[in-house]
Amino acid sequence: MYDNNPTLEGIKTIDESKQGSVLFKEQWQDAHVPGGKKFYIESYGCQMNFSDSEIVASILHEVGYVPTRDVEESDLILINTCSIREKAEDTVRKRLRFFESIKQRRPGTVVGVLGCMAERLKKKFLEEEKLVDLVVGPDAYRDLPNLIGGAEDGRRMVNVLLSREETYADISPVRLESNGITAFISIMRGCDNMCSFCVVPFTRGRERSRDPFSIVAEATSLFENGFREVTLLGQNVDSYKWENPETGEQVNFAGLLEMTAQVHPDLRVRFSTSHPKDMTDDVLYTMARYDNICKYIHLPVQSGNSRILEMMNRTYDRPWYEQRIEAIRRILPDAAVSSDIITGFCSETEAEHQDTLSMVEWAGYSMSYMFYYSERPGTLAARKYADDIPEDVKKRRLNEVIRLQNAVSLRHNQADIGKTFRVLIEGDSRKSDKDFCGRTSQNKMTVFPKKESLKPGDYVMVRVKDATSATLLGDIV
Ligand code: SAH
Ligand code: SF4
Ligand code: F3S
Numbered sequence: 012m013y014d015n016n017p018t019l020e021g022i023k024t025i026d027e028s029k030q031g032s033v034l035f036k037e038q039w040q041d042a043h044v045p046g047g048k049k050f051y052i053e054s055y056g057c058q059m060n061f062s063d064s065e066i067v068a069s070i071l072h073e074v075g076y077v078p079t080r081d082v083e084e085s086d087l088i089l090i091n092t093c094s095i096r097e098k099a100e101d102t103v104r105k106r107l108r109f110f111e112s113i114k115q116r117r118p119g120t121v122v123g124v125l126g127c128m129a130e131r132l133k134k135k136f137l138e139e140e141k142l143v144d145l146v147v148g149p150d151a152y153r154d155l156p157n158l159i160g161g162a163e164d165g166r167r168m169v170n171v172l173l174s175r176e177e178t179y180a181d182i183s184p185v186r187l188e189s190n191g192i193t194a195f196i197s198i199m200r201g202c203d204n205m206c207s208f209c210v211v212p213f214t215r216g217r218e219r220s221r222d223p224f225s226i227v228a229e230a231t232s233l234f235e236n237g238f239r240e241v242t243l244l245g246q247n248v249d250s251y252k253w254e255n256p257e258t259g260e261q262v263n264f265a266g267l268l269e270m271t272a273q274v275h276p277d278l279r280v281r282f283s284t285s286h287p288k289d290m291t292d293d294v295l296y297t298m299a300r301y302d303n304i305c306k307y308i309h310l311p312v313q314s315g316n317s318r319i320l321e322m323m324n325r326t327y328d329r330p331w332y333e334q335r336i337e338a339i340r341r342i343l344p345d346a347a348v349s350s351d352i353i354t355g356f357c358s359e360t361e362a363e364h365q366d367t368l369s370m371v372e373w374a375g376y377s378m379s380y381m382f383y384y385s386e387r388p389g390t391l392a393a394r395k396y397a398d399d400i401p402e403d404v405k406k407r408r409l410n411e412v413i414r415l416q417n418a419v420s421l422r423h424n425q426a427d428i429g430k431t432f433r434v435l436i437e438g439d440s441r442k443s444d445k446d447f448c449g450r451t452s453q454n455k456m457t458v459f460p461k462k463e464s465l466k467p468g469d470y471v472m473v474r475v476k477d478a479t480s481a482t483l484l485g486d487i488v
Contacts, residue, residue, distance in 0.1 A: 047075045047076060047077045048075065048076050048077070048086040048087065049076065049077050049078070049079040049084060049085045049086050049087070050068075050071050050076045050077070050078060050079065050085055050086065050087040050088075050089060051078070051079050051080070051081070051082045051085035051087070051088050051089070052064050052067065052068065052078070052088075052089040052090075052091060052187075053089070053090050053091070053106065054090075054091040054126075055090070055091065055092055055093040055099060055102065055103060055126075056091070056092070056093025056095060056099060056126065056127065057093070057095070058195050058242070058244050058283070059197060059200075059215075059244055059245075059246070060091050060092075060093060060126055060127070061091075061187075061188075061195065062184065062195045062196075062197045062244055063091060063125075063126065063149060063152070063197075064089075064091045064125075064187060065184030065185055065186060065187050066152060066179045066182050066184050067089065067091070067125065067152050067155065068184070068185040068187055069182050069183060069184050069185045070152055070153060070155050070156065070182065071087075071155065071156075072185055073156075074156040078185075078187070082110070082113065083113065085120070086119070086120060086121065087120070087121045087123065087159060088110050088113070088114075088120060088121070088122045088123070089123045089124075089125055089145075090103060090106055090107065090110070090122075090123070090124055090125065090126075091125040091126040092124055092125065092126040092127055092128035092129060093126065093127050093128065094127040094128045094130075094131045094210045094214050094387065095127070095209075095210060095211070095385075095387075096382060096385035096387075097385045097386075097387075098385065100128055103124075103128055104140075107122075107124075107140055107142075107143065110122050110142075111140075111142040114142050115142075121144045121145065121159060121162045121163060122142060122143050122144055122145070123143070123144060123145030123146070123147060123158075123159075123162070124136060124140070124143055124145065124146050124147070125147050125148075125149070125152070126148075126149055126214075127149065127210070127211070127214035127215065128214075129146045129147055129148050129149075129171060130148035130149060130171050130173070130213070130214040130215070131210065131213060131214050131388075131389075132146075133146065133148075133169065133171045134146070134169055136169075137167050137169065143167075144162040144167055144168065145158055145159065145162050145167075145168050145169075146168070146169045146170075146171065147168075147169075147170055147171070148170065148171035148172065148173065148214075149173075149200070149214070149215055149216075150172060150173050150174040150177045150200070150216060151170035151171065151172055152179070153177075153179075154170045158170055173201075173215075173216030173217070174216065174219075175216075175217050175219060176219060177200065177219070178197075178199070178200055178219055178220070178221035178222070179197070179221075180221045180222050180225040181225065183229065183232070190437050190438050190467065191237055191238065191467065191468070192237070192238055192239050192240060192435065192436075192437050192438070192467050192468050193238065193239070193240040193241075193242070193435075193437060194233050194238050194240070194241055194242070195241070195242045195244050196226055196229050196230060196233075196241050196242070196243055196244065197221065197244045197245070198220065198221050198226055198243045198244060198245050198248065198251055198267065199218060199219060199220045199221060199245035199246075199247075199248070199250075199251055200215060200216070200218070200219055200221075200245075201215045201216045201217045201218040201219055201246070202215060202218055202246040202247060203217060203218040203247075203250070204246075204247060204286070204324075204326075205324055205391060206313075206323055206324055206325055207322065207323050207324040207390060207391035207392035207395065207396070208323055208353065208356065208384060208386075208387070208390060208392045209387070209390060210387040210389070210390055211246060213389055213390070215246070218246070218247070218250065220245075220251050220252055220253045221253070222253060223253055223262045223266070223267050223270055226243070226267065226270075226271065227270050227271060227274060229241075230271050230274045230278065230280075231274050233278075234274055234275050234277075234278045237468055238278075238468075239277060239278060239279060239435055239468050239470075240278070240279040240280075240281065240435055241271065241278065241279070241280055241281070242280075242281040242282060242283060243267070243268070243271065243280065243281070243282040243283075244282075244283060245282075245283075245284070246284060247284065247285075247286040247289060248264055248282050248283065248284065248285060248286075249264050249285055249286050249289035249290045249291065249294065250264070250286070250289050251263060251264040251267055252264075253267075263293075264282075264291075264294055265291065265293040265294045265296075265297045268280065268282065268294065268297050268298070268301075268304060269297050269300075269301070272297075272301040272303055272304050275303075276302070276303050277303070277470070278303060279303050279304075279305055279435060279452075280301075280303060280304045280305065281305045281307065281454070283309045284309050284311060284351075285308055285309060285310050286310075286311075287310055287311075287312065287325070287327050287331065287332050287335050288325070288326045288327045288331070290308075290310065290335055292338055292342065295338060295339060295342040295343055296342060298342075298343055298346070299342055299343055305452045305453070305454065306343055306345055306346040306347065306452045306453055307346060307347050307348075307349070307377075307452065307453050307454040308339060308343075308346060308347075308348050308349075309348075309349045309350070309351075310335065310336075310339075310348055310349070310350060311350050311351030311352075311380075312332055312350045312351070312352065312367075312370055312374070313325055313351060313352060313353050314352070314353065314356065314359075314363070314366070314367050314370075315329060315366035315367040315368070315369060315370025315371070316329065316359075316363040316364075316366035316367065317329045317330075318363065319356055319359055319363055319366075320332075322356065322357065322358070322392075322396065323353075323356060323392075324391060329366070329370070332370075333373070336348065336374050345452075345453070346453065347377035347423070347453035347454060347455070348374060348375075348376055348377065349376050349377050349378045349379055349380075349454070350371075350374065350376045350379040350380075351379065351380045351381075351382070352367060352371070352379050352380070352381045352382070352412055352416075353382050353383070353384050354367065354381070354382070354383050354384065354405055354408035354409045354411075354412055355383050355384045355400040355404060355405025355406075355408050355409070356384045356392075356400070357384070357392055357396035357397060357398055357399060357400070358396065358397075358399060358400075359400055359408075364408045364411075367408075367412060368411060368412065368415055371412060371415050371416055371419055372415065372419065375419060375422075375423060376416065376419060376420070376423075377420060377423045377424075377453065377454070377455065378416065378420050378481075379412075379416045381409060381412050381413055381416065382409070383402075383405035383406055383408070383409045384398070384400070384405060386398040417480045418480075420480040420481070421478070421479065421480040424455065424478035424479065424480060424481075424482075424483055425478050427455070427475045427478060427483055428475050428476065428477065428478055429474075429475065429476075430474070430475055431472050431473065431474045431475070431488055432451040432452070432453075432455075432457065432472070432473055432475065432483075432485075433451070433452065433470055433471070433472055433473075434449040434450065434451055434457050434459075434470065434471055434472075434473045435449045435450060435468075435469075435470055436448075436449040436465060436466065436467045436468065436469050436470075436471060437449045437450070437467055438467045440458045442458075445460060445461060446458050446459060446460055446461060447459060447460075447461050447465070447467075449471075451473075451483070455482075455483050456481065456482050456483070457473055457475070457482070457483040457484075457485055458482055458483070458484050458485075459471075459473050459484070459485045459486055459487055460486065460487070462487055465487075471487050472487065472488050473485040473486065473487055473488070474486055474487075474488045
């Protein structure tokens with residue numbers, strides 16, 4: 012549908028799975044300012060970062076910049092960075108080497124670093140990376156036109172101020188890499204938790220929630236433009252809290268979910284990430300009341316052992332986490348739950364690692380994001396605990412968790428064989444243009460042969476006939 016849109020040439024991010032860009036039409040038309048400068052942006056890290064890049068694109072568009080997918084022809088190269096693990100930062104530095112080689116060939120090019128690594132390293136970045144012109148933290152994107160102006164005059168510009176208020180609520184993001192069907196909406200920024208391993212509170216600042224009416228307006232506009240699914244994003248969505256400054260009326264996450272679900276019964280609502288300490292039964296009951304709130308919860312456990320959880324400062328223990336899973340099973344019996352897991356955290360014993368394995372088995376996660384511990388400078392753990400598990404042990408434990416999770420995922424998916432699910436068609440399957448793909452409410456990717464009359468954005472009933480650990484295969488019924 013968007014294939015003739017020249018702005019498809021627009022943007023590249025590292026997420027190759029989301030091919031095809033779309034700017035909303037109105038935005039696209041006036042994006043073609045004659046002689047307009049071109050920007051290129053690459054994004055790393057979590058969905059919040061990808062979502063921020065869409066805000067950045069919108070701010071740049073306002074001052075006449077046109078997106079390009081070809082870094083070689085861009086006047087402005089931006090890299091939106093992640094600091095969560097050392098590897099993420101290494102990748103960014105490698106990309107910078109490449110951008111700097113372009114700058115050497117085309118001296119006028121401005122190179123800017125955005126996001127979490129910019130915030131973590133601040134001015135130091137300019138000392139370490141001699142060819143970087145701009146360092147801009149996640150709360151300073153409104154200042155970009157001004158900073159770019161300074162860089163064009165040959166100055167090196169930094170703005171890494173964190174804010175207690177900024178939510179970019181009034182900026183309508185330019186949808187970059189989009190299938191035109193599913194979109195992310197940031198509902199809050201920052202994080203007030205202090206998980207000892209985590210750099211996010213330092214790079215993203217204090218937690219603040221966005222005005223719910225601006226969220227609902229964004230969801231409504233997406234729906235009117237053909238989108239059929241929104242994912243509400245925050246580091247800890249369960250602590251969403253907004254107070255109307257005039258009336259004192261309060262909206263919590265359950266309230267926001269309900270408001271978003273009411274936009275239209277055909278607009279699916281997802282959210283991420285839930286925190287085990289804050290996820291309330293109220294949220295689960297709200298999910299149960301609305302068919303269009305997807306029955307899927309990402310509830311990262313991190314470790315299955317209470318002593319490690321305490322050292323991680325997650326503020327829950329294993330029994331508390333188990334009781335949250337039991338609440339989900341009771342209130343939402345058909346919901347899928349997924350997790351994040353870290354292996355080899357400071358002082359973790361083999362027996363404690365076994366507790367993580369037994370948690371994967373007991374919780375029966377549909378899938379997990381799994382990592383080995385990477386010490387981050389400045390975090391509580393870096394200051395208080397020795398990073399004393401050898402890398403080969405961390406990796407071996409990680410492989411054990413991955414192997415088990417794959418088996419649990421396969422079992423979870425095989426249990427769906429013979430059942431029928433409502434699937435939202437997202438587009439062609441990756442392997443064949445004879446097949447569509449889309450997800451079930453439980454967030455399982457489903458592949459099935461196309462039918463003439465159907466198109467992306469339609470809902471279909473699919474009967475599952477086979478399954479791998481990652482995908483359901485079926486037929487339209
Ligand atoms: N706010 C989310 C997580 C955001 S970061 C939450 O609280 O669940 C995404 C995941 O990266 C985390 O859940 C954790 O599993 C992993 N992670 C964060 N810091 C890490 C580190 N220092 N080493 C390894 N993995 C880490
Ligand atoms: Fe990091 Fe914990 Fe905040 Fe998640 S909740 S972003 S892991 S500090
Ligand atoms: Fe990375 Fe920052 Fe997200 S550190 S995971 S991009 S909040």
